[in-house]
Amino acid sequence: MKMMLPTLHKNDPINLLRREMDCLFEDFFPKSAWGPSRQRQVTYPAFNAWEKDHEYFVEAECPGYAIGDLEISVIGNQLTIAGKSSQDGKNQQAPNDLYHRRERSQRSFQRVLTLPSEVDATKVDASLKDGVLTIKLPKTEAAKPRKITVKSH
Amino acid sequence: METCANQQTTCCERPHEATREGCFYKPVVDIYETDEALVVQAELPGTSPESVSLQFDRGTLTLEATVAPRQTEKTNYLLREYGVANFYRQFAVQQEIDAEHIAAHYKNGVLHILLPKAPAIRPKKVDVRIT
Numbered sequence: 001m002k003m004m005l006p007t008l009h010k011n012d013p014i015n016l017l018r019r020e021m022d023c024l025f026e027d028f029f030p031k032s033a034w035g036p037s038r039q040r041q042v043t044y045p046a047f048n049a050w051e052k053d054h055e056y057f058v059e060a061e062c063p064g065y066a067i068g069d070l071e072i073s074v075i076g077n078q079l080t081i082a083g084k085s086s087q088d089g090k091n092q093q094a095p096n097d098l099y100h101r102r103e104r105s106q107r108s109f110q111r112v113l114t115l116p117s118e119v120d121a122t123k124v125d126a127s128l129k130d131g132v133l134t135i136k137l138p139k140t141e142a143a144k145p146r147k148i149t150v151k152s153h
Numbered sequence: 154m155e156t157c158a159n160q161q162t163t164c165c166e167r168p169h170e171a172t173r174e175g176c177f178y179k180p181v182v183d184i185y186e187t188d189e190a191l192v193v194q195a196e197l198p199g200t201s202p203e204s205v206s207l208q209f210d211r212g213t214l215t216l217e218a219t220v221a222p223r224q225t226e227k228t229n230y231l232l233r234e235y236g237v238a239n240f241y242r243q244f245a246v247q248q249e250i251d252a253e254h255i256a257a258h259y260k261n262g263v264l265h266i267l268l269p270k271a272p273a274i275r276p277k278k279v280d281v282r283i284t
């Protein structure tokens with residue numbers, strides 16, 4: 001699954017409209033109407049992203065994945081997160097086991113996120129704790145906000 | 154005990170209203186049965202073994218987990234695809250369970266619960282001598 005996200009501009013009206021429309025379509029045509037959906041969200045995994053002065057943060061809930069199952073790469077302002085179907089044995093039950101429910105995502109995934117500005121790929125830091133992946137992406141020098149002192153004569 | 158159509162993505166009030174204000178998400182689960190046990194794997198990202206409460210009472214399995222907020226309310230979000238709140242889900246278990254030996258462990262955000270079947274209902278393998 002490869003998903004392109006529009007550039008993140010929080011208050012970009014086109015972006016907001018697009019998300020609204022996406023939600024509207026998903027409400028009217030839920031995936032289950034076309035076939036069984038085992039996904040928690042339509043896009044898996046879901047992302048939260050936020051910004052501080054000097055860095056961006058991206059967080060994703062990836063329960064069941066070990067750090068070795070995840071691959072994170074950064075090119076320019078594009079962050080790619082890929083996950084291989086996990087090693088915790090959830091897919092490796094004996095065939096005679098009887099499933100009562102199978103709601104968890106079984107698939108491998110790949111998502112691409114375009115950040116508002118370039119980040120320093122050498123200083124990206126990712127950690128996985130209790131199924132929550134947190135990625136810290138420091139902005140490049142050029143992208144950091146600068147405080148301008150106004151001189152008075 | 155479903156009070157809200159889509160608790161996985163929508164934050165809802167608990168069926169038995171809690172004294173403390175707040176909402177919960179319904180964790181997604183895999184449940185499978187083996188000859189010996191019923192196995193529940195529930196996704197509870199961002200919690201800890203200490204924050205999970207698991208109860209089995211006369212055939213009802215209640216799973217509850219508190220999740221501490223990871224960002225402040227003032228966070229400058231660029232994208233918000235999911236919310237963070239507590240988890241709550243209840244199951245009516247049909248099988249006779251050996252309640253004394255229920256075991257659970259939490260790893261990588263997933264709670265693995267093993268509910269051993271009561272010895273009486275486990276299939277017994279009997280070799281029948283053919284004469």
